[in-house]
Amino acid sequence: MTLLLKNGRIIDTYMNWDFTGDVLITDNRITNVGVIDVYPDDTKIVDISNMIISPGFIDLHCHLREPGEESKETIATGTLAAAAGGFTTICAMPNTIPPIDNPKIVEESLIRYDKDGVVNVMPIACVSIGRAGSILTDMHGLAASGAIGFSDDGNPVQDNDLMRQALMKSSHIGLPVINHCEDSLLSNGGVMNKGHLSDFFGLRGWPSLAEEKMVKRDLDMVASLGGFLHLAHISTTGSVDLIRMAKEKGVMVSAEATPHHLTITEDSTKIYDGPKMRINNMAKVNPPLRSQIDVQAIVQGLADGVIDCIATDHAPHSIKDKNGDFNNSAFGISGLETALGSLMQLVHNNFININTLVNRLTLGPYEVIKNTKIMRPTLSPGSIADITIFDPNYDWIVNSDNFVSKGKNTPIEGQIMKGKVMMTLIKGNVVFGNEVDQID
Ligand SMILES: [Zn+2]
Structure with missing residues (x-):
């Protein structure tokens, strides 16, 4: 399975990266980062314009x-x-x-x-x-x-x-x-x-x-x-x-x-x-x-x-x-x-x-905790594709009824937030996704 995340702002502070580009994921790993025009025919493409990928x-x-x-x-x-x-x-x-x-x-x-x-x-x-x-x-x-x-x-x-x-x-x-x-x-x-x-x-x-x-x-x-x-x-x-x-x-x-x-x-x-x-x-x-x-x-x-x-x-x-x-x-x-x-x-x-x-x-x-089995958080090719994609400008209102946590205890109920996680990937699989337009 190949997934191409297109046109995101790529921020990776290990690599010192902050630029707009694409991230290609093949199976569980990141296989390419940059401007990617060449990819397999059956690649699933997701447009992440105006979002940050980290x-x-x-x-x-x-x-x-x-x-x-x-x-x-x-x-x-x-x-x-x-x-x-x-x-x-x-x-x-x-x-x-x-x-x-x-x-x-x-x-x-x-x-x-x-x-x-x-x-x-x-x-x-x-x-x-x-x-x-x-x-x-x-x-x-x-x-x-x-x-x-x-x-x-x-x-x-x-x-x-x-x-x-x-x-x-x-x-x-x-x-x-x-x-x-x-x-x-x-x-x-x-x-x-x-x-x-x-x-x-x-x-x-x-x-x-x-x-x-x-x-x-x-x-x-x-x-x-x-x-x-x-x-x-x-x-x-x-x-x-x-x-x-x-x-x-x-x-x-x-x-x-x-x-x-x-x-x-x-x-x-x-x-x-x-x-x-x-x-x-x-x-x-x-x-x-x-x-x-x-x-x-x-x-x-x-x-x-x-x-x-x-x-x-x-x-x-x-x-x-x-x-x-x-x-x-x-x-x-x-x-x-x-x-x-x-x-x-x-x-x-x-x-x-x-x-x-x-x-x-x-x-x-x-x-x-780097002396453990934890993987270094980076988007560099070869890394396991544990990835977060967020929209830094997305407005939403905190409503604890919508929390997936059983804990509804928040002191910021009803407050307006600007910035929201849109997609979370574990080993290349989407485990949380929200309002991300898919091109294909
Ligand atoms: Zn404590």
Whole structure:
């Protein structure tokens, strides 16, 4: 089977490509790129004029909920949502029931991903047994079974000695420890950013300091001990500054930011029913949405490479778990399907350029887990055809009823997005396609 994608803007930040041309796919691989006039007679031709074609997006951080919480999401629905969001490889966090904390569960997970997954899924395993924060997992065994990194995400690695042990192992294994930075004594049950809004609503605040203190600890430890550290969902100005300073000193560290921390603030926690203001549970997320100053710092960090990549932290929940009292409602945002639309605001507003955005969704995350079986995200001939095609100017309105994810929990319901994924290919096969005109 041959597929010719015609007249797209080809962006590949590994090859340093940004030009208009064609991409030819034969069976599972890209076989030619450029102006292609010669191709087999039975080639299927798709016109992608005015669209961008890039290597498939990689998401280092999502929650698929299966096994254990299939009412929130399954591997099937989560990976369909990933395909709709242009993600061809996603990394699943281990806070399932049971958690992915031994090699046998990694093996079982890989079988499930293979059977039900629409896109490539790579398992992240726990740092500690049961994510309980005390006993280190068999990191070597987990890596040998196919884990691509280690995280107790949802829970921070609070114990200094556990973090030391994990970092020491990570340097032998070559896979990252992915820490959710939150000093639990300082966040102290906080449910939203500590500031004027938490005061206004009378809710317990989760201060920036609680994140920054653990970012600082982790950076100090990796500077002193070595190891392979990746910092999850950075949310504050201070964290960006700390990572910037560490990188300038040559500390080996990588960091991610989510689409929501890059584009919306704690003000999304306010919602208006006519003139009446109320609190919006859909904006409850961990770490919390922060101030405009924090958003600007993270965007700047993304632009200059202090933040290496974008990760969705897709955290689907049932409406029942999100509703009710704000204090008891679940933390998390369903983010796979709105990621690109949200992020394109940064491009349309000239905060970052399109090449940087593509880089932070492809090569950036790849570099964090490149010591695994993951394929380098590139469109160069010979590569596996995992590809994303998006229209950077397509207007649409967020309607969670249309999400393929079971998680309808979004704080940007009803908002206008400019930029949409039109087609996602895995090994040359279209796994998501939308309104792309076919010539033949
Ligand atoms: Zn987390």
